[in-house]
Amino acid sequence: MNELTINLKNHSKIPLYEQIYDYIKSNIQTGRIPYGEKLPSTRALSKHLEVSRSTVELAYEQLLSEGYIESAPYRGFFVAQIDELYHLERGQEKLRIYKEEKKKYRYDFTPNGVDLNSFPYNVWRKLSKDILIDDKTELFRSGDPQGEYGFRNAISNYLYQARGVNCSPEQIVIGAGSDYILMLLSMILGLEHRIAFEDPTYKQAYRLVKGLSYPTVTVSVDRFGMKVSELEESEADIAYVTPSHQYPTGIVMPIRRRMELLKWAYQKEGRYIIEDDYDSEFRYKGKPIPALQGYDVQGKVIYLGTFSKSIAPAIRLSYMVLPESLMEAYHTQASFVNSTVSKVDQQIVQKFIEDGYYERHLNKTRALYKNRHDVLIEALRPMEDICKISGENAGVHLLLTFENGMTEEELISRAYEQDIRVYGMSDYCIKEEQGRKPTILLGYANLSEQDIREAVKLLNQCWR
């Protein structure tokens, strides 16, 4: 080939070299310039196109680095041999749209609600600003995979005072949300375990653990929490429990059951308890129930905590407290994994805790939720003849167990007709127990007192 006539646009936004490159490349791709063909020399082409030689050189260099042409010393540039795969047309298959249409309900008793009107936006903005105020390059350098030490220290102090958790900052690993923390934990524990879940349980954790390919078993719950006798008969060596406030039944595991559970873990090497302390902050009567971790003397409890529930769902900040017995496994198997939480966010939450904002925020939301809780209990009083209320005094939802002949689905669909969303216990059950009584969860964190009163009035009508 001696000539390449390219219609160059001098006033285009695309540089000349790129126009030459594009022209040659597309002609090679379509086969118009075939394999083996010699390209004009850079001198000849620059003369022909009336551009500088360096422009053509730049175009050829780009074609060279992408492998469209090859250079042979002293002989020039030749089109390289390339398979023809890209001649295939891209399939025009339409993407399936997975977006569920989310119905907006007038009243939504979601058990996962968080009141965001009480979120301290001003404080958050101020802390965020203060932290970014200096041009601290340090803040944008990669951080400690475990989370920043100062932040872990703040968490360890908070946990000791508020939850009776005994740990040093060295045992804490920070991560972006509880799902991620479980993924990381699986790298520490390895996959050679069978994990027991309470039934009913926090399905998100259950699904995640299944998704990580763990074999699982379910253990039923009596009025003291997970049945340890049943756990012993299962082949599980890890028990996932929510002792401070069983999810979703709200059962507080009494000290005796806790000791039985610890005893189970102590009986065999390699057994562990995962204590998910997801919403222990919200208790309206007396002191918080101390964490199981605080009673553990043999390093068998892995404690999970989160700020997503107590500050805001969008704050992707959870953590685990590893027992000393797992620290070595963490360091050999998972400490190379980079942190998932930005240092900026870690510093904001650290300041939030250290300067007392967290405690104030907890007190404020606790008072708020307690009022809503009390309003809900009061509003439900006229329904005491058709259902039993349980799960009170803690968390952000109540349970109503019915004996009025209606099924859960019926209760839910009747509420739906009134534009009210309520949640059935079946959403939380792994196995469906024969003869389980229809049970509805009512979360109240995200509803005003007025809304609670109005909605319950409607429920009381439609559930009769």
Add this chain to the structure above:
Amino acid sequence: MNELTINLKNHSKIPLYEQIYDYIKSNIQTGRIPYGEKLPSTRALSKHLEVSRSTVELAYEQLLSEGYIESAPYRGFFVAQIDELYHLERGQEKLRIYKEEKKKYRYDFTPNGVDLNSFPYNVWRKLSKDILIDDKTELFRSGDPQGEYGFRNAISNYLYQARGVNCSPEQIVIGAGSDYILMLLSMILGLEHRIAFEDPTYKQAYRLVKGLSYPTVTVSVDRFGMKVSELEESEADIAYVTPSHQYPTGIVMPIRRRMELLKWAYQKEGRYIIEDDYDSEFRYKGKPIPALQGYDVQGKVIYLGTFSKSIAPAIRLSYMVLPESLMEAYHTQASFVNSTVSKVDQQIVQKFIEDGYYERHLNKTRALYKNRHDVLIEALRPMEDICKISGENAGVHLLLTFENGMTEEELISRAYEQDIRVYGMSDYCIKEEQGRKPTILLGYANLSEQDIREAVKLLNQCWR
């Protein structure tokens, strides 16, 4: 038991009910109040202690909810039976300290450096402030597990323009760092795969994939990148590659090899290519090399990208582009996993891209790195008799291959004596190839031009 004499402190910060609760609880724990013992009635105890009856009731309720005591209707409160595990003393084992002492070098040629002096702190602060300025409760509600749509849209536009990646926002999944993205990807792909890595490779990904329990194989690299002939003989069905800029050799995979690789993936159901496009932004000559994903017509390429390298390491923001063929698996197996990136961070980076700051920042750092690159090349010229330079024109490091008789360890330790840190190729090799020539990596992103000149002068002396 008729009396409990508790030395109550009226002016203590600890509420009276809590003092009563603490006293009884610790006496039950130590066995001084034995199992089965009846506690005084609330009336009797309140009279005895001269406190209100509700104070005692509160203490008893707390003991009840923690399970230390039980109430028998009409008979009163009794100490519950509890195993004695907690009498065991907590082991006083000292925590092993895992903190490595990090030596600070005068000059550190880390290949993972990022210049943070050019980070646009003011812009970042402003964007962050703007986003937090309104009390948007929406911002703190839990977000889309896949990442916010607007942000994914901005990424999809950027990828199309800058990297030739063809995708819709529906195919993008955001996550807090590339390690996490690989964890999530493993939930989509399942563990029934064998993954092939280039050797040498990006060890972090290799370790992570090993940590997730995948079987792996290594495939050697020739001057065109991963050898597809060797890949075909391995039993791998997933190939992890860095075609735009092989890490760490800097090889740009030519179009022919890319086509061979795609052909390999097309030959069998279930084969995939993971394209890690980690630092494609940094290319100093000509246009960026388009991503392999853009050539794929059968949905076999999983594209990985990150902002940690191009903005700042502490920005925990990476993403993957799933081929349409994996979207269903994502939706059934992993879309329930909550996002690991806060909405605030997503919005900041979205604005950063949409308002043109990202492009400006890339241009600025590209120019900066190019200068450092040129200064390093220039400074290395007097060493051309003892080593061969490669990997130029892209990335943020060069490779020096030696034939002066010194081993890699020797080269590294001689540099160490001059307080200079350099990196050996062996850190990136999975298998050590017999007869591989000693190779040193010099990263220049994080060194000033002055430092580069000074350090290379010292290296030229100590390596002779």
